[in-house]
Amino acid sequence: MSEDVKLGGLAWHLAVLSLTAIGGGVVLVAPDVHHYVSVQNHWLTDEQFAAMYALAQAAPGPNLLFVTLIGWMIKGWLGAVVVTLAAIVPSSCLVLALGTVINRHGGGEGRWAGALRDALAPLAAGMLAGAAWTFLSVAGAGWRGIVLALAAAAAAYATKLNPLWLIALGALAGAVGLV
Amino acid sequence: MQDARVGSWALFKVFSHMAIQGFGGVLPFAYRHLVERTQWLTAAEFGHLLGIAQLLPGPTICNLSVMVGQRYAGVAGGFSALAGLLLGPFFIVIALGAAYQELAHHPLFVNAMRGMAAAASGLILATALKLAVGMLRSTAPKPAADGVAGKAGLDVARTLRWRRLTQVALLVAAFIGLGVAKVGLITVVATLVPIGFLLFAFVWRKQ
Numbered sequence: 001m002s003e004d005v006k007l008g009g010l011a012w013h014l015a016v017l018s019l020t021a022i023g024g025g026v027v028l029v030a031p032d033v034h035h036y037v038s039v040q041n042h043w044l045t046d047e048q049f050a051a052m053y054a055l056a057q058a059a060p061g062p063n064l065l066f067v068t069l070i071g072w073m074i075k076g077w078l079g080a081v082v083v084t085l086a087a088i089v090p091s092s093c094l095v096l097a098l099g100t101v102i103n104r105h106g107g108g109e110g111r112w113a114g115a116l117r118d119a120l121a122p123l124a125a126g127m128l129a130g131a132a133w134t135f136l137s138v139a140g141a142g143w144r145g146i147v148l149a150l151a152a153a154a155a156a157y158a159t160k161l162n163p164l165w166l167i168a169l170g171a172l173a174g175a176v177g178l179v
Numbered sequence: 180m181q182d183a184r185v186g187s188w189a190l191f192k193v194f195s196h197m198a199i200q201g202f203g204g205v206l207p208f209a210y211r212h213l214v215e216r217t218q219w220l221t222a223a224e225f226g227h228l229l230g231i232a233q234l235l236p237g238p239t240i241c242n243l244s245v246m247v248g249q250r251y252a253g254v255a256g257g258f259s260a261l262a263g264l265l266l267g268p269f270f271i272v273i274a275l276g277a278a279y280q281e282l283a284h285h286p287l288f289v290n291a292m293r294g295m296a297a298a299a300s301g302l303i304l305a306t307a308l309k310l311a312v313g314m315l316r317s318t319a320p321k322p323a324a325d326g327v328a329g330k331a332g333l334d335v336a337r338t339l340r341w342r343r344l345t346q347v348a349l350l351v352a353a354f355i356g357l358g359v360a361k362v363g364l365i366t367v368v369a370t371l372v373p374i375g376f377l378l379f380a381f382v383w384r385k386q
Contacts (some may be wrong), residue, residue: 018237020368023310025238026303031361047289054295055275057302060201061268062238068269069276080273084265091237092245096257098235099249114385119375120234122346125310126353127367132303133358139296148294152301157308164203166298174294175287 003075006043010036010074011086014067018091023124025064025087029053030134037070038138044070050139058167064088144179185219185251187259193217194244194263199271204302205240205264213247220247233310240264311350318343342383349375 013036017028038049056066064087071083136149152166173179197208206229213220220228232242241261248260282288318339349371356367379385 017364020364021236022234022368024233024306027357028364031357032364050296051279051292052276054292054299055279056272057299058203058295059268059272059275060205061198061265061272062240064238065268065272068272072273072276080269084269088237088241088265091235092241092257092261095235095237095242095245096249096254099246099257111384112380115380116376117234118342118346118379119349119372121310121314122350123353123371123375124234125307125314126350127357127364128303128307128310130354130357132300132307134361135303136297136300139293139300141293141297145293145297148297149301149304152298153304153308156302156305162203163302166302167203167295170294170298171291172294175291177290179294179297
């Protein structure tokens with residue numbers, strides 16, 4: 001498969017997923033993008049895939065920018081640009097289209113918008129948790145990884161600590177062989 | 180609400196600034212810049228827009244930038260804010276990726292990355308938990324419902340219970356779809372969004 005075909009396929013895949021990523025860009029990480037990148041096309045090992053996401057989580061900007069790295073590995077700077085735009089422009093255009101309505105009416109107050117919002121809130125929460133769970137098995141850290149993830153979740157939920165500290169503690173726990 | 184002094188370039192600059200500071204997550208910096216420093220939004224407006232940004236498809240912070248940009252400078256403003264948000268992090272992420280490739284064969288580094296990835300999934304779980312708790316609080320039975328006399332009051336309370344139960348069921352179904360059955364995002368969204376919408380629009384309407 002040529003690099004252009006690979007890149008086009010990934011960009012199209014991301015553009016479609018981008019329009020269904022309710023709850024944040026994170027919900028398309030696993031199982032969807034992982035399946036496409038690591039299981040179906042073998043571009044990255046599970047270990048590399050998990051590392052790419054962890055790097056993007058630590059870096060500034062939306063975590064979805066981990067797809068930038070995948071594009072970059074496939075076809076350098078062009079790949080990075082194309083994949084980033086594919087993952088972000090479609091959903092942003094949808095927001096722009098709805099934005100006129102939201103700015104005028106406040107959003108979510110009417111009967112239909114209210115019903116949609118009531119339906120989307122639990123789906124966002126459930127899909128985020130599902131994506132996190134699938135990603136955890138991709139990261140291959142076993143039961144100790146699950147314990148670490150739950151501890152990080154509790155700390156992030158209960159405190160206003162910068163997530164970067166939790167990421168750093170996770171790295172430390174991994175480096176000394178706890179995970 | 181429209182502020183003539185806020186143009187596309189100002190939006191680009193403010194969002195670039197917050198993006199580059201936002202190691203570990205941009206949202207706290209977004210609050211600091213948009214509410215406290217520039218005062219483009221009140222705290223209540225920020226919370227309201229954030230709630231919508233989270234539920235629309237796409238990264239929450241990107242959606243927020245597009246909505247704020249559009250509000251002040253139209254479509255061009257939306258794209259300017261988004262570009263500001265993404266430009267710096269784009270290069271930082273690639274720099275980190277290049278460093279990763281250099282170090283990828285060092286066992287200590289590989290182990291550290293595994294710990295980082297586990298912590299990262301914990302952070303996603305925390306976001307899910309915050310959303311779920313916020314949702315359950317907003318549908319909690321209110322004392323006001325008890326105040327409505329007789330049968331009407333009972334109806335209100337019963338509808339509230341069913342709405343809550345439906346939300347919990349949707350949450351569990353979405354978790355199973357992506358986390359256990361792994362059927363994929365598009366299937367989960369295409370199945371559960373219509374079901375949830377129909378139930379809340381027609382069966383258990385807000386009263």
